[in-house]
Amino acid sequence: MSSLLEFREKLKLIYSRNDIYIISVMKFLLAFLALTVINGNMGYMNKLDNLAIVLIVSLLCSFLPSGCILFFAALFSLLHMYELSIEVAVVGLCLYLVVFLLFLRFSPRGSLLVLVTPLLFVFHVPYIVPLAAGLLATPAAAVSSGCGVVVYFFLSNVIANAQAISAMEAEEAVAKLQLVINALLGNKEMLVLVISFSFTIIVVYLIRRMSVAYAWTIAILTGGIANLIVLLVADLKYDTNMSLGGAVAGTAIAVLVAKVIEFFRFCVDYNRTEKVQFEDDEYYYYVKAVPKMTVAAQTKRVKRINTQRKSLSGRGQRTRSVRPQEDLSGPKRGRQGSFVRSGTVDEDMVMDVLDEVVVSDAEDFVNEDYVEDEGYVQGVEDDGALGYGEDAEGYPYEEEGYDSEDVPRNDPNVYEDL
Amino acid sequence: MLNEERVILMTKMESYEENEGKKNVKIGSYFRGDYIGLQILKSVISASIAFALVFALYIFYDFEVFMQDIYKMDLFAFAKDVLVAYLATIVSYGILSYLVYSYRYSKAKKSLKAYYDNLKKLNSLYDDEQ
Numbered sequence: 351m352s353s354l355l356e357f358r359e360k361l362k363l364i365y366s367r368n369d370i371y372i373i374s375v376m377k378f379l380l381a382f383l384a385l386t387v388i389n390g391n392m393g394y395m396n397k398l399d400n401l402a403i404v405l406i407v408s409l410l411c412s413f414l415p416s417g418c419i420l421f422f423a424a425l426f427s428l429l430h431m432y433e434l435s436i437e438v439a440v441v442g443l444c445l446y447l448v449v450f451l452l453f454l455r456f457s458p459r460g461s462l463l464v465l466v467t468p469l470l471f472v473f474h475v476p477y478i479v480p481l482a483a484g485l486l487a488t489p490a491a492a493v494s495s496g497c498g499v500v501v502y503f504f505l506s507n508v509i510a511n512a513q514a515i516s517a518m519e520a521e522e523a524v525a526k527l528q529l530v531i532n533a534l535l536g537n538k539e540m541l542v543l544v545i546s547f548s549f550t551i552i553v554v555y556l557i558r559r560m561s562v563a564y565a566w567t568i569a570i571l572t573g574g575i576a577n578l579i580v581l582l583v584a585d586l587k588y589d590t591n592m593s594l595g596g597a598v599a600g601t602a603i604a605v606l607v608a609k610v611i612e613f614f615r616f617c618v619d620y621n622r623t624e625k626v627q628f629e630d631d632e633y634y635y636y637v638k639a640v641p642k643m644t645v646a647a648q649t650k651r652v653k654r655i656n657t658q659r660k661s662l663s664g665r666g667q668r669t670r671s672v673r674p675q676e677d678l679s680g681p682k683r684g685r686q687g688s689f690v691r692s693g694t695v696d697e698d699m700v701m702d703v704l705d706e707v708v709v710s711d712a713e714d715f716v717n718e719d720y721v722e723d724e725g726y727v728q729g730v731e732d733d734g735a736l737g738y739g740e741d742a743e744g745y746p747y748e749e750e751g752y753d754s755e756d757v758p759r760n761d762p763n764v765y766e767d768l
Numbered sequence: 769m770l771n772e773e774r775v776i777l778m779t780k781m782e783s784y785e786e787n788e789g790k791k792n793v794k795i796g797s798y799f800r801g802d803y804i805g806l807q808i809l810k811s812v813i814s815a816s817i818a819f820a821l822v823f824a825l826y827i828f829y830d831f832e833v834f835m836q837d838i839y840k841m842d843l844f845a846f847a848k849d850v851l852v853a854y855l856a857t858i859v860s861y862g863i864l865s866y867l868v869y870s871y872r873y874s875k876a877k878k879s880l881k882a883y884y885d886n887l888k889k890l891n892s893l894y895d896d897e898q
Contacts, residue, residue, distance in 0.1 A: 444821045451814040452861070456868055524831050531829055 355645045358614060374412040377419065381411035384423045384465060387472050391509055392430035420461045427505060435515050437526040438508055445504055445534075449497045460494030463487075467498025468505065474596070477604035480547045481573050484554025485566065485611055492548035499547060503540040507533035539590045546580035561638060563620040570608040574601045617643045774893045781886050789883060795876040804869050811865035812858055819857050823850065 365372055385404045393399045407426075411419045424446050432439035454461055463483060470476045479498070483491035508515075511533060515526055534540070553576045557569035581597050584590060618640045626637045785793070795803060827834055 441825065444825050447821055448818045451818045455811070455814055524828065527825075527828055528830075531825065 351643075352645055354613070355617070355643055358617070359645060377414075377416060378408050378412035380465070381419045381422065382408040384419060384469060385426055387469060388423060388426045388430065391472070392427060392434075392505070394430045394512070395433035398426060398429055417458060417461045420465045423465055431508060434508070434512055435518075435526050437523050438515060438530050441527060441530050442504070442508070445501070449501065453493050453497050457490045457494060460487075460491060460497075463491055463494035464498045464501060467495050468502035471499075471502045471506075475600055475603050475607075476543070477574075477577055477597070477600040478607050480550035480577060481554055481570060481604045481608040482611055484551040484569065484573055485558060485608060486615065487551075487555075489552050489555050492551045495547045495551060496544040499540060499543050500534075503537050504530075504534050507537070538584075538588045539592055542581065542584035542588065542590055542592070546577050546584070549580055550577040558616075563623070566612045566616045567609075570605055570612065573608075574605045577601055577604075619643045771893060771897060774890065774897075777886060777890050777893070781883065781890070784883060788879070792876040792879050792883075795873060796880045798873075800870075800873055803873050804866060807869040808862050808865050811861055815858050815861040816854075819854055 382404060385407060389399045389404065397403075407422050411422060428439055428442050428446070431442045449464070454464070463479070467476065467479050470478055476499075479495050483495055508530060511529055515529065518526055550573045554569045554573035557572055558566050562568070578597060578601055581592060582594065585592050585594065619642070620640060622641045624639045624641075626635075626639065628635050628637070798806070
């Protein structure tokens, strides 16, 4: 677990350092994927089915707002439909406009979900949508995911009926219109999925917000089961001919993906839950605090410390703390390099810190190179006869074994074995 | 001289202004009635366009039958039905918009209040320093 947490911290570090580039690359990849899938499945307009155009538009999307990806995807699909039949394109345009005017007006941020939902349908893992949206978004995502489902079924109907539509004569405009609209309105599977997605999103959202231990895990599992039950009941009632095996497998994958999302978004240690109660003038507070699981990401730091004092001169201000004269009586001789601040710092910990120290050649000495770990040790001298250090607050560490008053400062025997 | 508390406060406020705050400041510049009224007006226009689109599709869906019946049917009754459907759409969508935008307005105001409290705190930090 700790290595996973460390991996997560590393990812966070990489993301926080390069978020501008990572977001742009992600937008580019999403746009490229969406446009490639549209071209691959529809591809009626040969001019659009061109890698150069897809790349240029994807590059454009990489620095435009994320809503533009949906706009270009809609534009591509409309142009393909236009090539197939102008009536189909008109129906498509009306559908997109209604979705935009009535639903996306309330939640512009949901545009990404409208795009991602059909894509996940294409990759046969649509059940990720309700679980992930329930975990990461608000119940308003139910509207966006519903729009995504409708858009997917509309496009898949157009693709399924493409041959029939192209075989029709130009005079049969109304027949084309009827074919497309009937296929959409008469699709019970679509209706069932809209309902099950909305229901699952609300269930997952409500449970994950509850103040119970392992709320997210319970929410994921309950959401998965709720989704399956709704699909099963709808299949029995409306005879939708959905593949239940596929639904079970898809839900299992969705649960796994949701667990990964949970690890990145809500990794807490319920064993260390603290419950506190206090009051102020107006309220009583019953607070439950659950600590997050975190580890510090390991970063490689090379510490170069040289003890040849002659190399110290003329190298700027020396910030390493040197024990004041009166404190020199304080340090007690002990094992070289082991610093123990009485009662507060564990010796093993300090030894671990010292393990990081790499002693370099005299020429490599740089004043600013010190051992730093959790603010405990700032200065270390290795073999320069004295072993001393101080913590972040400037308190000197005492070496074990001797009491300061036992050791006369000028006693030559004090340092004989260092 | 740098005041750490002030710098932290200013950074937080700047981050708020850049992200969530931008939207909230815009909302906060309206009176409640003006903001909700404007949004409902926009919603009514959107819903009208959407209704017109769906109505046009409905007509074209059964265009031939419609054209045959147009001389036989009671046009006033048809227009009344359409008007009722239109008003029902507009009113229900308007009520939904009212609920959503009044919630958003109160949320934005609450968030802005916290922001203005921080502004006052920042001001007092400057005063303390002088």
